[in-house]
Amino acid sequence: MEALPALSVPVTIYDIAREANVGIGTVSRVFNNHPSVSEETRRRVLTVAAHFNYHPHPYARGLARKRTNAFLAVIPFFTTFFFLEILHGVQSALADGETDLLLHGVSHPDHAEPSLRRVSSRGRFDGILYFSMRLPDDFVQEVKQLKVPLVLVDAYHPDFDSFSVENVVGARQATAHLHALGHRRIGMLAANLESLPARERLSGYRQGLEEAGIAYDASIVLSSTSPRLDGFTRETGYELMGRFIAMGSRRPSAVFVSSDVQAAGALMAVQDAGLRCPEDFAIIGFDDIALAGHIGLTTMRQPLVEMGRLAVQRLNERLATPDLPITQHSFVPELVVRRSCGSGSPSAPELTTTQLTYSHA
Amino acid sequence: MEALPALSVPVTIYDIAREANVGIGTVSRVFNNHPSVSEETRRRVLTVAAHFNYHPHPYARGLARKRTNAFLAVIPFFTTFFFLEILHGVQSALADGETDLLLHGVSHPDHAEPSLRRVSSRGRFDGILYFSMRLPDDFVQEVKQLKVPLVLVDAYHPDFDSFSVENVVGARQATAHLHALGHRRIGMLAANLESLPARERLSGYRQGLEEAGIAYDASIVLSSTSPRLDGFTRETGYELMGRFIAMGSRRPSAVFVSSDVQAAGALMAVQDAGLRCPEDFAIIGFDDIALAGHIGLTTMRQPLVEMGRLAVQRLNERLATPDLPITQHSFVPELVVRRSCGSGSPSAPELTTTQLTYSHA
DNA sequence: CTGAAAGCGCTAACAC
DNA sequence: GTGTTAGCGCTTTCAG
Numbered sequence: 001m002e003a004l005p006a007l008s009v010p011v012t013i014y015d016i017a018r019e020a021n022v023g024i025g026t027v028s029r030v031f032n033n034h035p036s037v038s039e040e041t042r043r044r045v046l047t048v049a050a051h052f053n054y055h056p057h058p059y060a061r062g063l064a065r066k067r068t069n070a071f072l073a074v075i076p077f078f079t080t081f082f083f084l085e086i087l088h089g090v091q092s093a094l095a096d097g098e099t100d101l102l103l104h105g106v107s108h109p110d111h112a113e114p115s116l117r118r119v120s121s122r123g124r125f126d127g128i129l130y131f132s133m134r135l136p137d138d139f140v141q142e143v144k145q146l147k148v149p150l151v152l153v154d155a156y157h158p159d160f161d162s163f164s165v166e167n168v169v170g171a172r173q174a175t176a177h178l179h180a181l182g183h184r185r186i187g188m189l190a191a192n193l194e195s196l197p198a199r200e201r202l203s204g205y206r207q208g209l210e211e212a213g214i215a216y217d218a219s220i221v222l223s224s225t226s227p228r229l230d231g232f233t234r235e236t237g238y239e240l241m242g243r244f245i246a247m248g249s250r251r252p253s254a255v256f257v258s259s260d261v262q263a264a265g266a267l268m269a270v271q272d273a274g275l276r277c278p279e280d281f282a283i284i285g286f287d288d289i290a291l292a293g294h295i296g297l298t299t300m301r302q303p304l305v306e307m308g309r310l311a312v313q314r315l316n317e318r319l320a321t322p323d324l325p326i327t328q329h330s331f332v333p334e335l336v337v338r339r340s341c342g343s344g345s346p347s348a349p350e351l352t353t354t355q356l357t358y359s360h361a
Numbered sequence: 362m363e364a365l366p367a368l369s370v371p372v373t374i375y376d377i378a379r380e381a382n383v384g385i386g387t388v389s390r391v392f393n394n395h396p397s398v399s400e401e402t403r404r405r406v407l408t409v410a411a412h413f414n415y416h417p418h419p420y421a422r423g424l425a426r427k428r429t430n431a432f433l434a435v436i437p438f439f440t441t442f443f444f445l446e447i448l449h450g451v452q453s454a455l456a457d458g459e460t461d462l463l464l465h466g467v468s469h470p471d472h473a474e475p476s477l478r479r480v481s482s483r484g485r486f487d488g489i490l491y492f493s494m495r496l497p498d499d500f501v502q503e504v505k506q507l508k509v510p511l512v513l514v515d516a517y518h519p520d521f522d523s524f525s526v527e528n529v530v531g532a533r534q535a536t537a538h539l540h541a542l543g544h545r546r547i548g549m550l551a552a553n554l555e556s557l558p559a560r561e562r563l564s565g566y567r568q569g570l571e572e573a574g575i576a577y578d579a580s581i582v583l584s585s586t587s588p589r590l591d592g593f594t595r596e597t598g599y600e601l602m603g604r605f606i607a608m609g610s611r612r613p614s615a616v617f618v619s620s621d622v623q624a625a626g627a628l629m630a631v632q633d634a635g636l637r638c639p640e641d642f643a644i645i646g647f648d649d650i651a652l653a654g655h656i657g658l659t660t661m662r663q664p665l666v667e668m669g670r671l672a673v674q675r676l677n678e679r680l681a682t683p684d685l686p687i688t689q690h691s692f693v694p695e696l697v698v699r700r701s702c703g704s705g706s707p708s709a710p711e712l713t714t715t716q717l718t719y720s721h722a
Numbered sequence: 723c724t725g726a727a728a729g730c731g732c733t734a735a736c737a738c
Numbered sequence: 739g740t741g742t743t744a745g746c747g748c749t750t751t752c753a754g
Binding site for chain 1: 747749
């Protein structure tokens, strides 16, 4: 074996082959765990490779194999906390170290075109994870034509695998929780009803009321008209909560807020009015993003990390077996009790969320 | 021009060349904006390409050009909020659509080895953005040997470009703000002093006191001993704040908390004790992560988005001119007044942070 | 089991 | 201006 390689010159499969006295084909086989290589040869090649710190060039490999070992994640950046958790799950599922993650943040849910461009450049990734956004029609066309596997998370389309959450059921449960706590005048603070999740959560709320034998009272159901992020913002929460507060004696004693971000705004409004939760208002949110833990918000948990993990897994399965039947998986949210509704739970910053959410076990 | 291509067969540069009656070299030139192509030919090629929905194959291109047009971001996933904002800046700087972002999340500050493996597979990216973590020595070696440009964000190493924040100055200013508000008994809630930023912020606090002519009082300086995330957690904030509260009349009237996350915990402790901010305690944080806006926390803003953006820019510059002198850029944090210190500012959810932070202008 | 050779799709000299 | 021809580094037949 000769001297150490000139460090600046990238070492290729040819260098290894030469030094190990084999053909490049053999080196390749070794690095692809091809069975038909004698144990001795394999060891020799591996030794030389280690000595030269050789690593197969991913692009050359990708070109020859017609496979990139990379996934593209298309994510709406505005949902910050939200997607962060999902991404966590994605990463942990990718932990084999074999697959890379390409991130493409979209600033507005309706502006997915740049991603479309990314998509059309076939050859950059083997599959796509698409989060929380409407699927533009041309995107669908492009993807289908390119035959790139696509898995949806927190979104739905009949032609693709998806993982989402039962908004209706979750909202119903949230309402039921409020009812179980003794509340009879339960209001709802909704997002912009143009958005499907917003409508679904409203619908679940109504079902919850019905099951509780409480009549629907439109005067304590406030919804946002803001087009910005479909009203899923702290500002709408603050503003609408202000209106509840202004109702005086006619105000609800408990409010189901359609998202944690809005609930954060609502909590601020309550505080600013010199009132308190849960004493003056019981408030329950939806999502269980990390923020909820920070502000002690009772909420409905979406298994975000799990969804991210499963999505990756599904992508891998579909890559292995392209004509698997399409699967639509939907999760039932789970109640997470903190202090904003005043159950008997301790109010210290419990670690439940964090542990469950970030566990990589 | 013939019929539409068989959709399942990927169209290559050869197809375009044939259909446009030119050589592949010309097609290549067109797609690389090479000047020496006649306007007419260029137009013809482009038309054919559009018709066939042709896009150069990134991997083939990368192999031939010895350039990937992708950056790797190595990020601590555990500091959740923090990196999210920086990533925003990174994305906006990458918005040209030419460069892709490869994300590698690290779950523990000391576990950067997997990234090391990523790094050693040269050919996957042209440069690295490394966030908020200590740089392992072997990582440094590997990077230097591979000659991959590396830019540090919220971190420091003499051999690489970096963007970070003046912790000392920021902490001094935070303390000064409390003093300006009339407070004389100003405490500090610190993270684990094993960590450098934690020490720097403590040091800035002391300077601030000194400048205000206030004697340092060790009894109102509490620091975390938790090894977890160096004590930068909500839990430590909650716990240490509890100790302040328990001090009764000897407690500080204002507290500088070394991070927003801890401040969130501190605020919860205050609320749980039936006390209020700013009436009973003025609290100022550090970082200005999105959470701070959600809970109305006055804090010192680190220009996170800007840092992400500049880091990318720097990487591009260094790619263009490899032997640029190394630059260490550090930012002075900026005071963001919300309501936790009770200045005269409105307490409604102002949009300042969001606007400044997420602006893509 | 292993070597040789033909691509994978594109870029970049090099001629004309 | 434009066609032609070597590679880029690796995988994968195809012989042997």
